[in-house]
Amino acid sequence: MAEIVKAANYDESDIKSLDWREHIRLRPGMYIGKLGDGSAADDGIYVLMKEVMDNCIDEHMMGFGRHVDITLKEKVVTIRDYGRGIPLGKVVDVVSKINTGAKYDSKAFQKSVGLNGVGTKAVNALSSYFKVTAYREGKAKTAEFERGILTKEHNEVPTTEENGTEVLFIADDTVFRNYHYLHEYIDNQLWNYCYLNAGLVITFNNKRYVSKNGLLDLLKRKTPEDELRYPIIHLKGEDIEVAVSHNGDYGEDIFSFVNGQYTTQGGTHQQAFREAYVKTIRDFFKKDYEAADIRQSIVAAIAVRVQEPVFESQTKTKLGSQNVSEGGKSMKNFVQEFLSKELDNFLHKNPTTADAIKKRIEQSERERKELSGIRKLANERAKKANLHNKKLRDCRIHFNDEPPVKNREDFILNQKNTTVFITEGDSASGSITKARNVDTQAVFSLRGKPLNCFGLTKKVVYENEEFNLLQHALNIEDGLEGLRYNNVVIATDADVDGMHIRLLIMTFFLQFFPDLIKRGHVYILETPLFRVRNKQETIYCYDEAEKQAATKKLGNKPETTRFKGLGEISPGEFERFITSDMRLQPVILEQGDHIQHLLEYYMGKNTPQRQDFIIDNLRVEMDLVEEVN
Template structure:
């Protein structure tokens, strides 16, 4: 028996496989587009597919060809039309289906583009159930159609009156992206970012026009509220660099960083250089050795650089690794420092009112930090005594802030992006999730009961309240948002009044003290089924009344209906379905026009008149209804 088992695992020539480009992308999509997801996260694969096609349009615009891009999404069909030069007709098939084929290896054609490795549109093609590309060039057009990367139809060249450019349409493969949907707010942000970073670019998406005149100034105006910033936004532009910065009244640091028009959500060398250079410039200007944390506390900034042949840490280009701006040119650190030392220093000298307001904000942060120092020390000692890892947190193996190295780096990065912490109420709910979770990427933090309403309180309460202190330790966000331990923070509470209240209290905690985790799309609400409808042949889980009625109609003959009153009632075996690949989660999003303090005051303040009037005006009394049996016909 042992002999037979040994033969099954023999390492021979037959063990070696060679995959073509299409098979490799479909087998290892995470290497090319990061995590797959269903569209509920801004970094899910379907947005990366759209971005890969859009990047080519933006690169054309950057090179001076075509200022209009038209985008439409109908059902799940994405169509993107640019008015650049158009793919050379003889290479239409190759450009979207032959790996390492493209124009961007010739740095003369694309000096500072986003995509340089010839993979982007090939990945879109391979991961789409249907993909069609048409190139319009000098009065002629050429079209090719594919299914899952396989060429199904190559049209002959034909005459056309269409202006030059490229038209791409695709439908993401539903077998790869399970039950996906596009969230309009994520697309909205994506298109605005393109326009902020490319002056003169016009994007039309499903009838809505996106255009920006003032670049990063417009971005920061959209991301902040005028009555919550401490001084008017400072906007500085130079060759291959643009910066916008202000300070707010919130806690933490908030950054939007870009390279060659690419939103680097995980920062990189350019953001590290900015954070360091900003501190140095401020110290030099005020001639005072302020603590770096005090200078950057409550900052909101955007920084964009143009780099020749950028090096990113993965195909999804979310973190810059380049040390130099140009070949044999200045280091990123020296480039950014020199720019800020001159331009920011000049601005503060010319605008003494802004300089004074910035100084007051820094000194306020300094006072707050010193007041917290003693409390933090006691709270951290208490957290150690509480034995955090055994008592409250069931941790996972991979974390968002870990350093990925080695030959499996891309696979590790994919798992890090999947890292999730479920915040649950009570032991019964946390018990079910703990038993059914994926121990590699899913952690569980258990609340003892309803957390404190933290609205209007200072950060002192985060350290004095044991539960909040343990939670911030679990998330690893005490010192900086950059150290966030989990990419997804999922609030998992019962779908009843108490569960909703706990959700509000937790969201108040994050918005009050760590708003950047919400603004950057890390916080979600877990959706779990309210009903289980089954007969002897089939079981259907339903998330609302409409789904329940449809299930009853489908199964017929009076199926058994179970109403889940809480998460603890769902068995671990069942729970696996709801936190796996088919997990439903709703993102907690703050729209740019939302005033966070006003929002919290309305919902979490002490009986505001407006809230009282709203409740009175909208109060309804429901009569007890006897549910009518649903016909199976």
């Protein structure tokens, strides 16, 4: 009764106003998406870097500053551009007053990325230390902050430094727990900036990034040349650039950008490209090909410049703008007119390329028709199985759900955390199922070792019940647009059998759904190998070195348990390993890796090269213990 009375006692004292810093720190997901520990490309620590970099890029796009210097030393990030520099009298305001900036005036920044006056303020508020220095016309001014609070505002001083702005920050480890930077993600982010701004030079820890040919260089880097069916088609126009080819992979691999921003979730411009490409190809060949056959195995990139772009969230991963500019053409018509003219002209001038495209489409058509019969039967079986699917313990929120109007930002943040754990056996799946978050975490249980599908055709996906159920659980049969979980986590035992199952699942994805790995959705779950404890403390260890350090710390012969499998970890213990203390190892495909060569080396018949590698690198447990000591 007392609680009811208290709840009813709703008055002015219950209404609170947070300042900009408090609101960002209370609701960081609204500003930078999910927090994360750095194991995913869209984790917050990379968004902080991107927010600062976006300002540098906007300066470059306006014609000021041709290079950007970045250093990362331990957890200290320093970014220096050579643009105009923040006006000295506004250095503090620009990084600490919400909705303060130059980008509300389109005359100062045409078609920029950062429009909301939020970016650097979020970096400031979410950094344990933040320092900004503006260099402008022979003078410099510096301001220092801690978690968004100004600690020191320096006086203006003379300088011989070039004009520009330098930002130094250390992400707050009370917000981003146990975080670490993966250079592969930073590397990819910086290359994207260069592809979209030909001639821009970025240096990162003394490594130089520069692109002369824009999106053409991007596709060359993403796909080995010997995998392409024909030379890349590269088309440029006012406010639009397109590069396109076909390879031998399944699915579609389309990279889309707006005003220099990589829109990982696509949006109106990417959908416009998909539709316009199909229409242009149909019109050119005067045949009503299936859209799926035309886009099968496509690898493409599209970049557009848009005035006042509307994104679906502050992190700008999906474009919502319907028009290219206020009162201008619709995005659909803009892209369609460009492709119908430029791509059509290109194909008329290059009949060899046109013929290669035609052959690729007809090959996809044949493959689809060959699969149609077995696909229908397999899907009917999958529907029946889904009614009582014991393999999948689903969650309530999915990555492909339409966000509600109410609490939209919180819902989108939960979508980013949607995860499916792929496990082997009932004991492992049982522990995860009992410990998981039922809102955002699902479990798919395999029965024993899956089939090694290297070298097999997609027919096996429908003939093999487990593969068919897995593709239905992920909803990736027709591409990644309907992907139900943002994170696909392989959770197997840390023994020889577990490692083998892990390889077999990755082979399945690489063979038939490579975009799932290329787009950074696949991870390996790391779970502790040892538990070392005494009456006062319990320490979980992930390798021999951690075990020895824990034994030394606890002293006096603590109790040590070796976990042989996931099923040996109780649900109560397991909860922390898939929530607050979850360690994920991303499956990263190195740029230029040839997928078929990789699969042949690791999953093909016992090649002499693989045998030699195993013999040359074989180490026994005693060797490992000696290394630790």
